[in-house]
Each structure stands twice: as structure tokens, then as C-alpha cells.
Amino acid sequence: TSKNLSPIEKLEQSEPFRFFLTTVHGIPNIHNQANAMSFKEILSTQHGQLVRSAQFNYMFDIEFILEQYPSEFRLKPLLIVYGDSRHDNHSMKLQSSPYPQIELCPARLDIPYGTHHTKMMFLLYETGLRIVIHTANLIEQDWKQKTQGIWISPICPKLNDRTEECKTNFKKDLIQYVERYRAKQLQFWLKTITEHDFSNINVHLIGSVPGRHTGPDMNKFGHLKLRQTLKTYSGLENDAQYSLAPIVGQFSSIGSLGATANSWLTKEFLTSLKQLSSSALESPELKLIYPSVENVRTSLEGYMAGGSLPYNIQNAMKQGWLVNFLHQWKADHRQRSRASPHIKTYLRAANDQYKQLLWFLVTSANLSKAAWGVLEKNNTQLMIRSYEIGVLFIPKQFSQSVFSISDSPAFPIPYDLPPVKYQSTDKPWIVDVAYKNQPDSHGNMWDPS
Numbered sequence: 001t002s003k004n005l006s007p008i009e010k011l012e013q014s015e016p017f018r019f020f021l022t023t024v025h026g027i028p029n030i031h032n033q034a035n036a037m038s039f040k041e042i043l044s045t046q047h048g049q050l051v052r053s054a055q056f057n058y059m060f061d062i063e064f065i066l067e068q069y070p071s072e073f074r075l076k077p078l079l080i081v082y083g084d085s086r087h088d089n090h091s092m093k094l095q096s097s098p099y100p101q102i103e104l105c106p107a108r109l110d111i112p113y114g115t116h117h118t119k120m121m122f123l124l125y126e127t128g129l130r131i132v133i134h135t136a137n138l139i140e141q142d143w144k145q146k147t148q149g150i151w152i153s154p155i156c157p158k159l160n161d162r163t164e165e166c167k168t169n170f171k172k173d174l175i176q177y178v179e180r181y182r183a184k185q186l187q188f189w190l191k192t193i194t195e196h197d198f199s200n201i202n203v204h205l206i207g208s209v210p211g212r213h214t215g216p217d218m219n220k221f222g223h224l225k226l227r228q229t230l231k232t233y234s235g236l237e238n239d240a241q242y243s244l245a246p247i248v249g250q251f252s253s254i255g256s257l258g259a260t261a262n263s264w265l266t267k268e269f270l271t272s273l274k275q276l277s278s279s280a281l282e283s284p285e286l287k288l289i290y291p292s293v294e295n296v297r298t299s300l301e302g303y304m305a306g307g308s309l310p311y312n313i314q315n316a317m318k319q320g321w322l323v324n325f326l327h328q329w330k331a332d333h334r335q336r337s338r339a340s341p342h343i344k345t346y347l348r349a350a351n352d353q354y355k356q357l358l359w360f361l362v363t364s365a366n367l368s369k370a371a372w373g374v375l376e377k378n379n380t381q382l383m384i385r386s387y388e389i390g391v392l393f394i395p396k397q398f399s400q401s402v403f404s405i406s407d408s409p410a411f412p413i414p415y416d417l418p419p420v421k422y423q424s425t426d427k428p429w430i431v432d433v434a435y436k437n438q439p440d441s442h443g444n445m446w447d448p449s
């Protein structure tokens, strides 16, 4: 009977990556220990005396959120940063009106169809500032039986006169991201970030903010920021041995990608992921992981899991070519093959053995132009619709040449590699069609009409 780890022990054991999956109700406890964290454990009193916090997200259940904070922290100031959608923007005001400690910050969404997908926590303790970047909405179902990703920073101490050097540019990139909200409610947090020492951060920040980014702004956000960061820091530039190293994308929704793979996916997006100059003759393999109908039907939540996989028939029918790229959700080594994925990750393996990684990204960004951006005006501007944020792990920042997924310090990958292709009978999960041939793990059918 192995004992349960405390939140502090989980953080210590997660070094140097500090990358977790959410705990899952209904799997053996042993798989909710190493590299697994719950919302309550993130907010545990064991981390110190909380002063105030901010929660950036897309969906909020205020009662659920407050219930996750330890009772002694529930009345501390809490800033909620949400997407100012044109239609139901009063729901946040209604939810938070009973709680004077809650301040609201609507994020501007000036480009149609943009959403505030960013999922991030600022936790200010008496001992310093912690940043958490993750993939879960602040509603109970997102933290119960899904696979979600969480990166938890060290508690960054107050800056004394010592000049800090942040080797991944994380601090400057975070300030640049938060400044783009142009929100007075975030002024306190911009000042707070400036006053803390981020020199122990070993990940890169990859964010998206809505806009038509041109000139010097082009490489600051979206897939061009990823391209730029990989180019500058990965040290792969001229390493011909990796030109065919396979690339994996894993996500919980898919946008309208165009009539062929070449429209955006392989020509623009893959060029950023492979980061090598696009002149490299043949392209590396791109494998995409997105749940099949069978993955959803047999999941712990059953077809209900599909409610959080909003790939719609309108987009699916325009891109039948995509199915050839698709692979199943399979995470046996983490006991999470039935914990439907809401996490989004992108990675490059060193070769087709998939035993080592060249880099790993966990992010809120699904496979869509809205999230990553699309080049316009003869490649002079990158148009992004949504707010997104993620962290990129590069071996060099961990004094390694590659990440091993088995030898210590093993990178804790969320799913099984190599990815497993759809079977010939498999179809991608589509949220707005009916599935009435086979009951799910709860004996239910799915009939969205």
C-alpha cells in the first residue's frame, strides 16, 4: 500500500519539468500520484500564505472555483479574466455579484469568432509569485475524468537588487502577453510580475493574442512565435539528422483548415513546427491525435466526454483529407486511455522510435487558424482570433540534447508513443451528429438534435 503523496512531495518529484496531468476519479490511486495534481492540490495551504490570485479562463463556475480554494483563502482578492463575448457577458456579472472579493476583467475580442481560451493562474504568496499554465476550464467536469495538462512554476521570489537573467525570456514574454489586454484590472499583476525574480524558469512562453500582427510583432505570437523560439533556442537548425524526425499534434477540437492539407496545415503550420527552413526537400511525418468515436464511447464519461470535443460536422465535411492524419487517443502507460483528452500538446520525436523528444509543448491551442494564426497579405501579417497560452520545453534549457521518455529524468509524456492510427472502421468524434448504434460506457446514446 504505497502512501499518497502530498502536493509538496508531488512538486518536488516533478522536477525539473513540473508538468502534471489532472487527477482522474475512477482510476487506481497510484496513477494519481507522480506527475498528477488536482485543482485543490494546486491551491493547497502547503504552498504558503496566499495573498491574492487571478484566474484566466474560458468557462467558469464561481461556486466550484471558490470551493477549490482552502477556506482561509476564499475571501482573498480574486481577479477573473474572461472573454468579453458579445452575447452573454452578463453571466459573469451575475455569478460573481454575491462575492465582493471577486473583480472581473473582460478580455477584448475585437475579431469575430475569437475566444479567450487562455487558462492561467497567478498565485501571489507572501513568499513570492507562482504562475500556473494549464488546459482545464474552471468547471467541475473539466477536473474530474479527463486528461488535462498543468505546468506549475516555482514560487518566484521578490526581486532584490540582484539583477536576474531569465534564460528563456519567459518574464518579458509574459509581460508582453499580459500588456496586450490593455486592461486596467491587470496593472497590479503587470507590476507584480516585474517585481519578481523569474531566473529559475526553464520553459518558453508561447502565447496568442487577437490581432493582425505585422512587422516586429509577427514573431511575437502564434505559430510564428513557436517557429522563432525553436529557431533561436532548439539548436536543431542545421542538424540534418533530424530533418525527418516525426512531429505529433494532439488536441480536443479542430477548426476549418481548408480544402487540402496544403492550404494551411502542412504548408504554414507544419513549417513552423519543423522550424527547419522550408527548403528541406521532403517533410517530416505529421501525426495528429484526436479521439475517435470509439475512444469517446468507451471513455469514463461516455458520449458526454464528446461535449468537450466540439469538432463540428460543418468543418469535418469540408476536410475529409484530415482523417488520414488521425490517430487514436491512447494513454495506457498513464492509465488514462479512458480519460478523454482536453489537453493540447505538440511534440517532435528524435526519430521514428519515439524514445526521445526534441521538444514538447503543452498549450490551450487547438488545431485551428483562430488559435495559431494564419498568414495574410502575402505573408506580411499573421491574423490571430483568440487568446491562447502554453509552455515549450526544450532539452537545452535542461542541459540535455534530447528528452528521454524512459531514462531519468524521464519527460512525463501524457499519452502512448508511437501514436496508433485509426482503424479502418474508426471515425473522428463529431459533436453534432447522433451516435445511436452502440450505447456508451453508461448505457447511453448520443443524440444532439
Ligand SMILES: O=C(O)c1c[nH]c2c(-c3ccccc3)cccc2c1=O
Pocket: 058, 059, 116, 117, 135, 137, 307, 308, 309, 310
Ligand atoms: O476553452 C475550451 O477548452 C473550450 C472552448 N470551447 C468549447 C465549446 C464551444 C465550441 C464552439 C463554440 C462555443 C463553445 C464547447 C465545449 C467545450 C469547449 C471548450 O472546452
